[in-house]
Amino acid sequence: xxxxxxxxxxxxxxxxxxxxxxxxxxxxxxxxxxxxxxxxxxxxxxxxxxxxxxxxxxxxxxxxxxxxxxxxxxxxxxxxxxxxxxxxxxxxxxxxxxxxxxxxxxx
Numbered sequence: 515x516x517x518x519x520x521x522x523x524x525x526x527x528x529x530x531x532x533x534x535x536x537x538x539x540x541x542x543x544x545x546x547x548x549x550x551x552x553x554x555x556x557x558x559x560x561x562x563x564x565x566x567x568x569x570x571x572x573x574x575x576x577x578x579x580x581x582x583x584x585x586x587x588x589x590x591x592x593x594x595x596x597x598x599x600x601x602x603x604x605x606x607x608x609x610x611x612x613x614x615x616x617x618x619x620x621x
Contacts, residue, residue, distance in 0.1 A: 518593030519551030568601035
């Protein structure tokens with residue numbers, strides 16, 4: 515997600531004077547790219563909150579397709595979607611059912 519956010523943000527880097535004049539069309543790259551970058555950092559720093567920030571990151575990556583230069587010319591959006599799905603799938607490995615039954619029978 516961090517790499518996708520950086521890619522979207524790097525394509526949106528424009529002079530600040532242009533951003534204040536153009537309104538939301540120019541600011542959306544900063545908002546979406548920065549938000550995706552922030553979601554990646556927060557989910558890495560606080561693994562207990564990975565579901566919340568994974569879903570928010572997924573939404574921001576998909577919104578970047580419309581709001582910010584085709585999502586960093588599709589590269590940033592793809593990095594964001596893949597990173598978000600990896601964040602949602604990341605977690606502690608559950609023991610197999612066979613191993614749980616063996617542990618219960620011993621106890």
